[in-house]
Amino acid sequence: MRKFYITTTAVALTLLAGAAIARADDVSTPAPTMSGLAINADKMIGRTVVNPNNEKVGDVESVLIDKDGQARYVVIGVGGFLGMGEKDVAVRWEDLSFADNNEKIIINATKDQLAALPAHRFPESSWKGKVYAYDDDLKTNPYLADNAGTAMAATTAVDTHKLLGRNITNSSNDTVGEIDSVLIDRAGAVKYVVVGVGGFLGMGEKKVALPWDALAITENGEKVTANVTKDQLKALPEFRYADPSRRGTVYAYDDDVKTNPYLADNPAPTTATPPLAGANSFTESQARDRIEASGYTAVTALAKDEQSIWRGMAMKGGKSVRVALDYKGNVVAQ
Numbered sequence: 457m458r459k460f461y462i463t464t465t466a467v468a469l470t471l472l473a474g475a476a477i478a479r480a481d482d483v484s485t486p487a488p489t490m491s492g493l494a495i496n497a498d499k500m501i502g503r504t505v506v507n508p509n510n511e512k513v514g515d516v517e518s519v520l521i522d523k524d525g526q527a528r529y530v531v532i533g534v535g536g537f538l539g540m541g542e543k544d545v546a547v548r549w550e551d552l553s554f555a556d557n558n559e560k561i562i563i564n565a566t567k568d569q570l571a572a573l574p575a576h577r578f579p580e581s582s583w584k585g586k587v588y589a590y591d592d593d594l595k596t597n598p599y600l601a602d603n604a605g606t607a608m609a610a611t612t613a614v615d616t617h618k619l620l621g622r623n624i625t626n627s628s629n630d631t632v633g634e635i636d637s638v639l640i641d642r643a644g645a646v647k648y649v650v651v652g653v654g655g656f657l658g659m660g661e662k663k664v665a666l667p668w669d670a671l672a673i674t675e676n677g678e679k680v681t682a683n684v685t686k687d688q689l690k691a692l693p694e695f696r697y698a699d700p701s702r703r704g705t706v707y708a709y710d711d712d713v714k715t716n717p718y719l720a721d722n723p724a725p726t727t728a729t730p731p732l733a734g735a736n737s738f739t740e741s742q743a744r745d746r747i748e749a750s751g752y753t754a755v756t757a758l759a760k761d762e763q764s765i766w767r768g769m770a771m772k773g774g775k776s777v778r779v780a781l782d783y784k785g786n787v788v789a790q
Contacts, residue, residue, distance in 0.1 A: 497527070497587045505532055505552075505561045513567045517544055518583065520590040520600075528590040529600060531578075532563075534570045544584075545573040546593075546600055573617070574599055574705035599706040601644040616646060616706050624651060624671070624680050632686045636663060637702060639709040639719075647709040648719060653689040664692040665719055691746075693718055693783060694737035718784060731782035733763035740766070743781045750787040752779060 503516045514532035522528050527549040533542045547570070553562045563570075578584050579596045594601055599616075616638045623631045633651035640646050648665040666689070672681045697703060698715040713720050717734050738746065743766040744755045752770035761767055766781040778790040 497521075500530070500561070501585050501587075503561055505563055507566060508562060508564060511567075513563065513565060513570055514545075516561065517585060518578070519587045520546070520593050521587060522590045529593075531576050531584075532570060534567060543571055544576040544578070545570055546576045546597065547573070572620070572704070574707060575701060598642055598644060598708050599640060616640070619649065619680065620704055620706070622680050624666075624682050626682060626684060630686070632682065632684055633664075633666075633689055635680065637697075637704060638706040639665070639712065640706060641709050650695050650703075651689060653686055662690060663695040663697075664689055665695045665716065666692075691785075693785065694739075694742075696735075696737060730784070730786035731763075731765045731780040731788050732784060732786065733765065734783040736760065736764040736766065736781075736783040738766060738781060738783070738785075746785060747779055747781055747787050752777075752787075755779070 497519050500516045500519060504512050505514045505516060507513050514534040516530055517533045518531040519527055520529040520531065529546040529548060530552060531544050531546050533544050535543055547563060547565075551563055551565075554560060555562060574597075577596050579592055583592075590600070619635050619638055622635045624633045624635065626632050633653040635649050636652045637650040638646055639648040639650065646668040648667055649671065651664055651666050652661045653664060654662050666682065666684075670682050670684070673679070674681060693716070695712075696715050698712045702711070709719070715735065716737075740758050743758055747755050747766075747768075747770060752772050754769075754771040756769050758766055758768035764783065768779055769776060770779045771777075772789070780788045780790055782788075
């Protein structure tokens, strides 16, 4: 396998012979360095990463390099036991430092802080344990794109990763929910934030998707506000994760559109009138509440049909009518 070298002072990994992934014949000539010291990138794989207190926080799994041969990210395995339950995360190359003649890899972070980062997914499982191209990684991990680290809301640039776990307040300064995840598109732009609303100590909490442009960021990015009440958030369709392990991360919006089709920019056109078929996240209790809120009483015999539409009987104007509730929240008398 071809060997790659990373310069310590220039913080760059020079790719020998201009190849993008370490898959060619051995090269005996080392890359030039500015410091006179070089790190063999292949030999970084499996090395322990410690924090400034010399506590182990993880192990190097892979190194991601760009087209110019510069190291962009290092993938670190965090937590687990004997390789089981370990989480892989990507950290920026510039967040690392080296000591003891480059034998020691240091990052100014705790194990818990690393574990809170988005889970890194390898484009191909066989690439784990290798030095490979950063560009090849972006399709699988779009949050690593140059323009995905920050987003704009109310003219304030914010680091989207720092939004995770942040409370959302309204104009009355009431806390209406907490940001659970951030969904971005292929270009790295934020589309939605997943908000946890209601519940107690995480129990009974409902997840809903709030459009990014509904948020405002103030106080230098420290405060997140939205012009909504807690009840208005609760009335939104329930958001369902395609992969529960993505909770608490910044990840690709496209991954969850199939599970939550109402989030699509251009949902499949239909000439049908409501009720519309589609994945219905309303519970029976929520369906009954929504139907009653539309002026019906004595709602009974609610059941989902094969199109995931809630159907039942109700009273309105002294008459018994059939009612239906679709995934968009449309209440229709039939």
